[in-house]
Amino acid sequence: MLRKIFVTALILFVLTNFAFAAEKQPKKSVWQPELRVGIKSDVTQVGLKVSAPCIMIDPATKKTLKKIPANKNFVVDFAQMKTKAVEIRPEKILLKDLKSTIDGREYFGGVRVNKLKASLTVINLVPTEEYLRGVVGEEMSPAYPLEALKAQAVAARSFALKNRGRHEKDGYDVCATTHCQVYAGFEDFEIVNKAVDETRGQVLVFKEKIADANFHADSGGMTEAVADVWGTNVAYLVPVKELLELTAPWTKKFSAKDFASRFGDGFGDLKSIKLSKLTVGKKSNDRTDSGRVKSAQLVGTKKTLTVTGTDMRRKFSLPSTLFDMKLDGGEVVFTGYGSGHGVGMSQQGAKSYALKDWKFDKILSHYYSGTKLKKLY
Numbered sequence: 001m002l003r004k005i006f007v008t009a010l011i012l013f014v015l016t017n018f019a020f021a022a023e024k025q026p027k028k029s030v031w032q033p034e035l036r037v038g039i040k041s042d043v044t045q046v047g048l049k050v051s052a053p054c055i056m057i058d059p060a061t062k063k064t065l066k067k068i069p070a071n072k073n074f075v076v077d078f079a080q081m082k083t084k085a086v087e088i089r090p091e092k093i094l095l096k097d098l099k100s101t102i103d104g105r106e107y108f109g110g111v112r113v114n115k116l117k118a119s120l121t122v123i124n125l126v127p128t129e130e131y132l133r134g135v136v137g138e139e140m141s142p143a144y145p146l147e148a149l150k151a152q153a154v155a156a157r158s159f160a161l162k163n164r165g166r167h168e169k170d171g172y173d174v175c176a177t178t179h180c181q182v183y184a185g186f187e188d189f190e191i192v193n194k195a196v197d198e199t200r201g202q203v204l205v206f207k208e209k210i211a212d213a214n215f216h217a218d219s220g221g222m223t224e225a226v227a228d229v230w231g232t233n234v235a236y237l238v239p240v241k242e243l244l245e246l247t248a249p250w251t252k253k254f255s256a257k258d259f260a261s262r263f264g265d266g267f268g269d270l271k272s273i274k275l276s277k278l279t280v281g282k283k284s285n286d287r288t289d290s291g292r293v294k295s296a297q298l299v300g301t302k303k304t305l306t307v308t309g310t311d312m313r314r315k316f317s318l319p320s321t322l323f324d325m326k327l328d329g330g331e332v333v334f335t336g337y338g339s340g341h342g343v344g345m346s347q348q349g350a351k352s353y354a355l356k357d358w359k360f361d362k363i364l365s366h367y368y369s370g371t372k373l374k375k376l377y
């Protein structure tokens, strides 16, 4: 009998404690990865403010250094501390509900400041979904249709989580510029919030790994194989046709003299240009599968050069490598289509598919061949 009571008590004890432990865990729908976004580097001081009471923590020891009151300007004074880094996190509310002001600009989440010799690096500690609220509307116009913005939200989430730690040597995950993704901090566009919320936690995966979801403004008619831009083959970043062709037309002109001078004294004057004519989706010796310029031959009075389309784009700040070029009188005239590297999703293309009633998942599987959607959280 005693033994029976003991066993029952033991079971009850285990059960109640298990329930207690389970309750203490954050709910699955609440949990999300935290990102460290680099906001400022090489500054000597930074002005901060938080929207709710916070604590300043030494991230190395996790010890609280001091309490920070809400809505009061403050600076981090390392001269008064032994630590080389501090984190400012909310005392009672969730990180996603805190807003921090860094030098007058508002951000979701908290702040970390790292001291490196005499300079400071200021990092925004932000939950992924809140980060996306400040990214999606910067990378794609909030005037685009919801399904295009949802595709953008998934692409941006995949990119951020795939590239976490890209700036590890700088002390953070991603930067806030076009190098990673443009992040404006706190933003409140209703349609962007909806696009983020309706795709919460969803990323693109290929063979169970998060996909590198590159995107660009406008392909001009067909997207480009990643290998033709950055050299390495990726199974899901292959050329696909667009609904519309020859979009975003552009023209750029240079005097033949100016053009030739960019190739140095050894080139001489420009005599002629050899490049096959552009047809979207038609490959040739000097063009890739999508029709972008692989290379063009420039015949000079002193020598002939073979220049890649990518080099030409960089040298002359061309919107894309989907172009024709000719020597016309004393001018070199580029006529091209599209904008951006052409890899992965075309944002303009996503918009045109959304207007044809395609849902975001269909748009994504069109641009990222063979990938699947996965809900991470």
Ligand SMILES: [Zn+2]
Binding pocket: 167, 174, 175, 176, 177, 179, 180, 181
């Ligand atoms: Zn970056």
